[in-house]
Amino acid sequence: AAGVIQSPRHLIKEKRETATLKCYPIPRHDTVYWYQQGPGQDPQFLISFYEKMQSDKGSIPDRFSAQQFSDYHSELNMSSLELGDSALYFCASSHKGGAREQYFGPGTRLTVT
């Protein structure tokens, strides 16, 4: 079965640079979620989108923005990168109105140097 696709899998950036992470949800899933997992921490919710509209917002820095496109894929844009942004970034998808499980992609490992 098709899974959530994330690209790139690894990304190295310098401080103050920008980064764009992409997420392609499972086919027919209409909701996308972004999570950040720091070293030794549990995943923390950043933001979610349903039918291209932001549906919920968590602890996402103002330097970050995200959107969902007409094909339901989502992009997380990160600017003015800081060392503390180094983390695993996971995207998950679900089908609103269906079961309440969220299915995760393999993640993007962002390293800021």
Added chain:
Amino acid sequence: DQQVKQNSPSLSVQEGRISILNCDYTNSMFDYFLWYKKYPAEGPTFLISISSIKDKNEDGRFTVFLNKSAKHLSLHIVPSQPGDSAVYFCASNTGKLIFGQGTTLQVKP
């Protein structure tokens, strides 16, 4: 403020025995819980879920028990296999997932 807590950072069991992973939550409004398994450098993999209208859900070797009065849930894995060695997260779904800190399970051959 950790609303979902897994107080045991690690657990070691022998192959073939039962693994019991525990999770507590603080908000009595939470009504849907999930367990995920995570290997290093991979995304969390959904294992099993439970709604607050139930007190037990079973799927193969995995059973989740929910005690609403104690705000406690547990994941039982029987029999445990070496391939089960991973980090296990419990989470509450409030529209977004609120995760516990995770428990590292090691199943020894």
